[in-house]
Amino acid sequence: MTNQQSGPEWGRVADDGTVFVRTPDGERPVGQYPAGTPEEALKFYTDRFDALAFEVDLLVQRIQSGVMSPDEAATSVRTVRAQVVDANAVGDLAALAARLDALGPVLESQRETRKAERVQRAAESRLSKAGAGTWTRCRGRSSASHRSPNARAWMLAGFGIATMTTPFGSRMPAACSTAMRRCSWATSAARDRSPA
Secondary structure, three states: OOHHHOOHHHEEEOOOOEEEEEEOOEEEEEEEOOOOOHHHHHHHHHHHHHHHHHHHHHHHHHHHHOOOOHHHHHHHHHHHHHHHHOOOOOOOHHHHHHHHHOHHHHHHHHHHHHHHHHHHHHHHHHHHHHHHHHHHHHOOOOOHHHHOOOOOHHHHHHOOOOEEEOOOOOEEEHHHHHHHHHHHHHHHHHHHHOOO
16 A cells, blocks of 8 residues: 555545545545544544455465465455445545456456366375376286277376387287386396395
């Protein structure tokens, strides 16, 4: 909040102690303060504005930091904006409302970011499950997919898994070939260490 957003230029006190705030739509009464001076009356209502501006500042910071979900933030923005529009305070209420309105594109961007993150996590989860299935097939529990050319090529391509052509003409995941090579190496090593 700047000093230009609150102060005597944003309101006035009538002779009967009624305090008015100046808005783009004209003046409107925000309350009465008959017991004190006009300066004290204005200070009372500008202090209210300062408290409201602090609440807006805090909400903006929380939203920009991403600690609130977009839906939760949108609800808070609507609530605080309603308080600003009808506030019994003296200050630039229109500027506070504009700050809250400017958060709309920020929230939309955060929604898109979170949506993309969910899609990525789902893809990684499917890829992880596909990798586990590939290891099972490499161990011989489901070797039919290796004997059938291109039987699962569409699934592997969908998950972005690299494939290779086996000596038998079928396609298998590259991860399988690595695992099979390791299994062959381990079998050969064990055979070499066994007594004659």
